[in-house]
Amino acid sequence: MSEDPQQPAVLTERRDGVLVITINRPEVRNAVNGAVAQGIAEALDTLDADDELRAGILTGAGGFFCAGMDLGAFVKGESPWYGDRGFAGIAQRGARKPLIAAIEGFAVAGGFEIAIACDLIVAAEGAKLGIPEAKRSLVAAGGALLHLPKRMPYHVVMELALTGDPMPAERFHAYGVVNRLAPAGGALDAALDLAAAIAENGPLALAASKEIVQRQFDWTADEQWAKQGEISGPVFGSEDAKEGASAFKEKRDPVWRGR
Incomplete structure (x- = not known):
């Protein structure tokens, strides 16, 4: 199919306040070319800039997530990197707001690196995830080798990197890399349920919590509390924090204003 x-x-x-972003190149297993990188980057810009959007979901068309870099396009001179967001428009700088990967079929090579650039992962049962670059004498340089050792056992990461063999989503779920498993064909629905639970919460608190979790690895032990305070302090003094407390006391749903 062309x-x-x-x-x-x-x-x-x-x-309902969630931006669903779909890689739409099923004829090449959603491989990343320049257009995909630009499209994802622009979608993340929209997600972060629009106050009506509380969370995002990144998925793929055709029953699979992404096969990684489009090697044919790369050979022709297309770059799968976009601006300061890096590979696929996401690997080096993701979204400020919560972003969920919804995986069907497989997420391999750069496709898996796109997934781990998201904040949470929902995967269909039986989906295959991995970094097979070594089988082509390439290196998983889109973030997998940097991020995975912080998220799962060292020797398992070595097995993934050195054999290039994929592992089932169930194994990644056991290690905590995959948040939720869904029946085949149900990853997007499960991701929408997770996004809905996130979207109910205060947007300032979401952004601050995400930033603290991500940035803490760069802080020394002496810096942690001060750095956390710099990020969380404005949230405690916000209108939304007062609204959250008032809504709890009055037994009603809060109305967030993002300020």
């Missing part, structure tokens, strides 16, 4: 030039490489859809 690629339809009329179809965008990345689709976006708004669902």
